[in-house]
Amino acid sequence: MRISDRRFATFLMAPAALFLAIFVAYPLFRLVADSFFKISPIAGGPRDFVGLDNYFRAFASEAFMGAGWRTLAYTLVVVTLEFALGLGMALLFTMLGRNSQIWRTVFLYPLMIAPIVAGLLWKFLMIDNFGLIGTLMHQAGLLANPNQIGWLSDPNIVLFSVAIPDIWLTTSFMCLVLFAGLQNIPGDLIEAARLDGARAPAMLFRIILPLLRPVIAVALVVRGIDAARAFDTILIQTNGGPQSASETMSLLIYRTMIRFGDPGLASAMGTIYLLAMLAVAFFAVSTIWRPGKDN
């Protein structure tokens, strides 16, 4: 007997849906449930229901609020710089046309590198004493002393320094998304604007960027979500230090859970973090992306 199309579709989707329910939805449920308990870090230890106490503790803690602001600042720095550089590269490749194709491929290589390796190699470039960047800047006459800038040891700039590997890793992604978008702008439109005497800035801000808006929106939302979850690159570079100056939300939750052995508090922090991400993402999607709506 032939089953209906609708049933057949459900049958095809069921295994994946079941997998996500068991391995994503259920752990999330456990996370939220744990956030209402005071849990001893020892396996099999006591579990006491404490209501919203963990949430009060989270909001009252300076570490949590600090990590929240740092995560926001980190995300803005990463996404802004990446977007500017990615757009520049995409325009460069488009303006050079076909001849640049091989370089376009080569430019993708950072995307294949593990974030942990990227964090490691930038740490090696920026580390005090034998970091190459300070030395090169010194040799170029930009710095009086190779150690003048403590990239990873100065609390005032460390949040910016730890963002560099993330920017370096994923500029290529921004570039290729924007490049693909640029390929879809009809050539006639550019020609027409040129005949009308549009200069480069007008062309960019009046024609190219408005046409790319949907692509830009998707790229920013996707990268924003990723940057807000950054963990590997920061952990290997500074482990959140010095003085927690580079401790973002993922690191704080990880340390609260593992190092400080407070799973209840960590779960409350994780729940707040998740809700904040969902709220921001839905806001972003509904205001700037608007899937399914035409211009």
Added chain:
Amino acid sequence: MSLADPRLHGPAVTETTMPTSTMTSAPKTRASNGNGTRRRRHHAEGLEAGKRSTRTLLWILLAAAMIFYGFPFLYLLFTSFKTPIDTIAVPPTILPREWTLENYTNALGRSGVLASFINSAQTAIISTVLSLVLAVPAAYGITRYKTPSGRVFIMAALVTRMVPPVAIGIPLASMMSAAGLADTPIALSIAHTTISLPLSIWLMSSFFEAVPKDLEEAATVDGCSRLGALWRVVIPVVSGGIAVTAIFAFLASWNEFLFALLMTAVRSQTTPVVIANFQTQFGLDWGSMTALAAVYSIPVILLTLLLQRKIVAGMTLGAVKG
């Protein structure tokens, strides 16, 4: 193909590791390639710079950008060939004073390093297969039948992407130990599949979207069952797309660190965790760290660039034929 169409850009950009060819080719498999290429060529005249002086300037800019983006990894490579004492010389030099393989023999000779490579490969392969087996039918069900539950499902998959791994890592790890799977490649590959499955569903949906419906209708008229039509007619058409999806699922697992850190101890430790551990366990052994990082990165860089060419070639061939 309107720019606002989320199908065009939405699925393909849901992951940070995405080569150009996929972006431009994802929504156009063989079936719809003809006028896409023509339009692209036409457009190239639009923004392409014509003046010789402008082009020279652009090439200089490109060279500068390439050096900036290429140098960090080259420096890692150079460092891996320095003598251990040279790696922490003050002031540092770019090229090794003396080229040696010492760091490589040191790093690879350490106990657990070779095993970690096997673990990484094993985990990534299991996770890739799992992702594809679950994502291919699901994406087909979503795109071909467009049921309300399908729409809900693909939105749910998108939301899954926003979940911070640190939030589900601990409950997931305790579930795995309860199931007796603690510290096994299976457990880790399941965790990695939670990352790659939503992405794979989005990618495969965009590939299926490009397959004309007549194709399997013709097959069902010829007496194929729906499942038979999917397997024998549709799957071969989207095989390029499946390969692309497989690459991303593999890379997502190969490069993943946080789940590996939370869920593995000794037996199933993957190389990213070993690289990170070099830092604490043995002091700052930069030489070995850079050597291991190079050995871990180069195969995937080469493999992806190699396969990428193949994918591009396949697409171009399809365009010529179709």
